[in-house]
Amino acid sequence: xxxxxxxxxxxxxxxxxxxxxxxxxxxxxGLGGLPRPETGRSELETARLPNLxxxxxxxxxxLIRHVAPGITPGSGPGHLGLFGYDPLRFQVGRGVLEALGxxxxxxxxxxxxxxxxxxxxxxxxxxxxxxxxxxxxLCVRLTERxxxxxxxxxxxxxxxxxxxxxxxxxxxxxRAGAAKLSAQLSESDPQLLDKPPLTIKAxxxxxxxxxALVNKFVAEARRLLADATPANMVLVRGFDQSPQLPxxxxxxxxxxxxxxxxxxxxxxxxxxxxxxLKTGSTFAEELATLRDHWxxxxxxxxxxxxxxxxxxxxxxxxxVDALERLDRAIPEIRALKPDVLIVSGDHATPSILAAHGxxxxxxxxxxxxxxxxxxxxxxxxxxxxxxxxxxxxxxxMPLVMANALRLTKFGA
Amino acid sequence: xxxxxxxxxxxxxxxxxxxxxxxxxxxxxGLGGLPRPETGRSELETARLPNLxxxxxxxxxxLIRHVAPGITPGSGPGHLGLFGYDPLRFQVGRGVLEALGxxxxxxxxxxxxxxxxxxxxxxxxxxxxxxxxxxxxLCVRLTERxxxxxxxxxxxxxxxxxxxxxxxxxxxxxRAGAAKLSAQLSESDPQLLDKPPLTIKAxxxxxxxxxALVNKFVAEARRLLADATPANMVLVRGFDQSPQLPxxxxxxxxxxxxxxxxxxxxxxxxxxxxxxLKTGSTFAEELATLRDHWxxxxxxxxxxxxxxxxxxxxxxxxxVDALERLDRAIPEIRALKPDVLIVSGDHATPSILAAHGxxxxxxxxxxxxxxxxxxxxxxxxxxxxxxxxxxxxxxxMPLVMANALRLTKFGA
Numbered sequence: 001x002x003x004x005x006x007x008x009x010x011x012x013x014x015x016x017x018x019x020x021x022x023x024x025x026x027x028x029x030g031l032g033g034l035p036r037p038e039t040g041r042s043e044l045e046t047a048r049l050p051n052l053x054x055x056x057x058x059x060x061x062x063l064i065r066h067v068a069p070g071i072t073p074g075s076g077p078g079h080l081g082l083f084g085y086d087p088l089r090f091q092v093g094r095g096v097l098e099a100l101g102x103x104x105x106x107x108x109x110x111x112x113x114x115x116x117x118x119x120x121x122x123x124x125x126x127x128x129x130x131x132x133x134x135x136x137x138l139c140v141r142l143t144e145r146x147x148x149x150x151x152x153x154x155x156x157x158x159x160x161x162x163x164x165x166x167x168x169x170x171x172x173x174x175r176a177g178a179a180k181l182s183a184q185l186s187e188s189d190p191q192l193l194d195k196p197p198l199t200i201k202a203x204x205x206x207x208x209x210x211x212a213l214v215n216k217f218v219a220e221a222r223r224l225l226a227d228a229t230p231a232n233m234v235l236v237r238g239f240d241q242s243p244q245l246p247x248x249x250x251x252x253x254x255x256x257x258x259x260x261x262x263x264x265x266x267x268x269x270x271x272x273x274x275x276x277l278k279t280g281s282t283f284a285e286e287l288a289t290l291r292d293h294w295x296x297x298x299x300x301x302x303x304x305x306x307x308x309x310x311x312x313x314x315x316x317x318x319x320v321d322a323l324e325r326l327d328r329a330i331p332e333i334r335a336l337k338p339d340v341l342i343v344s345g346d347h348a349t350p351s352i353l354a355a356h357g358x359x360x361x362x363x364x365x366x367x368x369x370x371x372x373x374x375x376x377x378x379x380x381x382x383x384x385x386x387x388x389x390x391x392x393x394x395x396x397m398p399l400v401m402a403n404a405l406r407l408t409k410f411g412a
Numbered sequence: 413x414x415x416x417x418x419x420x421x422x423x424x425x426x427x428x429x430x431x432x433x434x435x436x437x438x439x440x441x442g443l444g445g446l447p448r449p450e451t452g453r454s455e456l457e458t459a460r461l462p463n464l465x466x467x468x469x470x471x472x473x474x475l476i477r478h479v480a481p482g483i484t485p486g487s488g489p490g491h492l493g494l495f496g497y498d499p500l501r502f503q504v505g506r507g508v509l510e511a512l513g514x515x516x517x518x519x520x521x522x523x524x525x526x527x528x529x530x531x532x533x534x535x536x537x538x539x540x541x542x543x544x545x546x547x548x549x550l551c552v553r554l555t556e557r558x559x560x561x562x563x564x565x566x567x568x569x570x571x572x573x574x575x576x577x578x579x580x581x582x583x584x585x586x587r588a589g590a591a592k593l594s595a596q597l598s599e600s601d602p603q604l605l606d607k608p609p610l611t612i613k614a615x616x617x618x619x620x621x622x623x624a625l626v627n628k629f630v631a632e633a634r635r636l637l638a639d640a641t642p643a644n645m646v647l648v649r650g651f652d653q654s655p656q657l658p659x660x661x662x663x664x665x666x667x668x669x670x671x672x673x674x675x676x677x678x679x680x681x682x683x684x685x686x687x688x689l690k691t692g693s694t695f696a697e698e699l700a701t702l703r704d705h706w707x708x709x710x711x712x713x714x715x716x717x718x719x720x721x722x723x724x725x726x727x728x729x730x731x732v733d734a735l736e737r738l739d740r741a742i743p744e745i746r747a748l749k750p751d752v753l754i755v756s757g758d759h760a761t762p763s764i765l766a767a768h769g770x771x772x773x774x775x776x777x778x779x780x781x782x783x784x785x786x787x788x789x790x791x792x793x794x795x796x797x798x799x800x801x802x803x804x805x806x807x808x809m810p811l812v813m814a815n816a817l818r819l820t821k822f823g824a
Contacts, residue, residue: 035784042784067822068420069803070810071427074823088417091823350781356821358814359783360799380799384785390801 030349062388081393093240100267442761474800493805505652512679723761
């Protein structure tokens with residue numbers, strides 16, 4: 001007897017068989033919504049979506065829960081779930097996500113942290129944790145100063161992100177270097193005003209040397225930024241190393257490509273080992289990329305950002321528009337004749353919340369073998385009654401693989 | 413990678429953020445039912461429930477499974493599940509539950525057991541495990557005798573319950589006392605007639621002293637009850653200590669109050685650290701208590717017993733009536749304008765079973781952000797098609813917390 005239920009990835013891996021079928025996963029960022037109180041209809045229920053409705057009628061539908069009921073997924077857990085990784089078991093730290101977001105080429109053993117420029121008073125107490133959200137230009141110039149910091153035995157890599165944000169990466173020099181660094185560190189951001197930044201502490205004895213290095217970096221940064229008020233100090237937090245995830249192409253036996261205009265999603269795809277295709281900044285360009293590489297891959301992750309952007313802005317109508325634009329692109333995708341077409345998202349971003357939400361997200365799985373259900377509209381409400389039920393996100397990829405006839409049976 | 417999925421409470425705790433929203437959880441004891449064979453309609457499907465139907469139309473609905481498919485929950489696991497504790501991980505022993513049921517003030521280290529008065533013949537063999545269900549009055553008088561028993565190093569506390577039932581508690585004297593007692597004991601009840609009561613055995617070496625104490629108590633009891641036939645002997649079982657559960661108000665950051673007319677449910681709420689409000693014996697009095705304390709708490713657990721009582725009696729019509737009475741109280745609760753209103757139960761008590769059942773129990777979660785689903789009736793069948801799906805009970809509290817906007821997102 002096995003002591004506990006094995007993770008789904010371990011169940012799937014030995015069942016994978018080769019095939020030539022093609023799979024397209026279209027992820028509408030922040031797809032799920034909530035009814036607008038005045039009409040009682042969500043964004044999906046308000047939008048005219050003839051192509052998605054048609055697809056839903058032909059597909060198996062359901063709702064996806066990315067982490068657990070009531071838990072609002074960040075972008076990291078949202079995507080890991082879609083890719084088949086249990087987000088409660090595989091966690092990606094803040095610093096790593098920030099680095100992925102600028103497509104920083106994190107290497108095994110690198111320690112990444114999120115940095116903020118902040119303001120401190122003469123006594124060293126924080127008066128603004130975001131340094132008045134300085135311009136990105138100024139952020140770029142100040143990170144140039146931070147790059148002059150030298151620490152013994154490690155490379156110091158500092159990359160500007162946006163406004164007051166930057167990424168700090170420590171990379172051990174030499175072969176045995178990786179073993180020297182540890183991300184088990186406390187944070188310097190007290191998350192409060194009128195307190196000085198905290199000294200970084202080792203949360204494990206093996207992290208002591210790394211803690212000393214980071215504290216030296218912070219002290220040097222303070223010296224270099226002394227004249228740069230409001231950005232006269234730094235806060236660092238979310239220390240982590242690049243997660244060692246099972247590689248998506250190997251687990252599923254799929255030549256896998258990611259098509260995403262935004263760097264964060266390219267980064268998340270790269271972390272699981274997908275190839276990230278060069279594409280433009282619009283969805284039309286993403287579709288052109290899909291067409292151009294159709295023959296070279298078995299699996300395409302296609303990311304659509306506009307739905308999330310509108311939701312985060314609390315702009316219900318803009319989200320409806322974004323959905324209708326996506327709907328018009330569906331025939332183009334179907335014209336490529338994928339064997340399995342999945343439409344879903346990484347989390348809900350209801351316009352009335354103007355933020356990520358915890359609500360389960362509609363999903364449709366279309367293939368020749370998906371089976372029929374009662375669902376004829378791609379909405380939260382309709383999909384709730386679909387044949388897939390309400391499933392954890394990490395159960396989607398096994399379903400997809402089955403529909404692609406790429407899994408053999410379990411047990412003789 | 414984390415070796416296994418962390419328990420939900422550990423996932424939630426670091427995500428809790430403060431808010432001023434108010435939450436009411438109305439628990440209809442033994443809520444779920446089964447269709448009456450003559451009509452094919454369950455109690456919920458037979459009752460006229462206009463207010464619950466309206467609420468279901470506006471709410472996210474689903475079914476709750478308290479322990480696992482096919483497992484009938486007792487009151488302990490049923491409530492722990494509702495409060496967000498995985499009942500398979502957190503178990504409350506019979507003796508403790510019996511003590512909670514009379515609101516006995518169990519202290520850390522106390523050993524509680526359920527006691528029965530029973531009848532033994534001259535040879536000491538059991539002829540009636542319940543002593544002919546003696547009157548509660550007689551039980552009270554006989555426990556007075558048992559209270560005269562003195563044991564070295566411990567206080568002996570004996571409390572009557574009802575009919576032949578009593579609670580035995582051993583409390584170590586002195587500061588270091590708690591460490592001396594252990595509940596790892598076998599039971600004296602052979603669960604058979606014509607056998608003598610069993611000697612209590614230590615199930616762990618550290619319980620040897622406690623076993624000797626309990627055997628001394630039983631021997632003394634036999635001597636003291638010799639003339640009290642049919643209640644001329646005792647059986648003791650279900651030894652346990654008060655469980656050290658994470659405290660509900662601290663885990664969720666909620667000032668939490670329990671309103672329950674029955675002592676068992678007050679006891680269960682107290683075990684997780686809720687404040688138990690003084691209330692009357694009717695649901696109308698419970699609602700008055702709710703109104704009176706509205707400003708002082710963030711979370712109210714309101715318990716309704718009538719549904720379970722009717723179900724246990726196998727009285728289908730009485731259960732229908734109990735549901736209709738509860739339905740009429742819903743507007744009063746809504747008038748308080750809670751931000752999140754949940755209606756569910758701790759287990760099913762189908763009238764045709766006349767006992768607790770294993771069937772999943774309807775749940776509705778109403779809030780401004782709960783989302784819409786197709787469910788327009790609060791019944792087992794309708795809720796099965798709701799957007800919450802069929803969820804383990806311990807996933808309810810995270811959902812509730814999310815709807816109260818009291819959880820931040822998971823992962824960056």
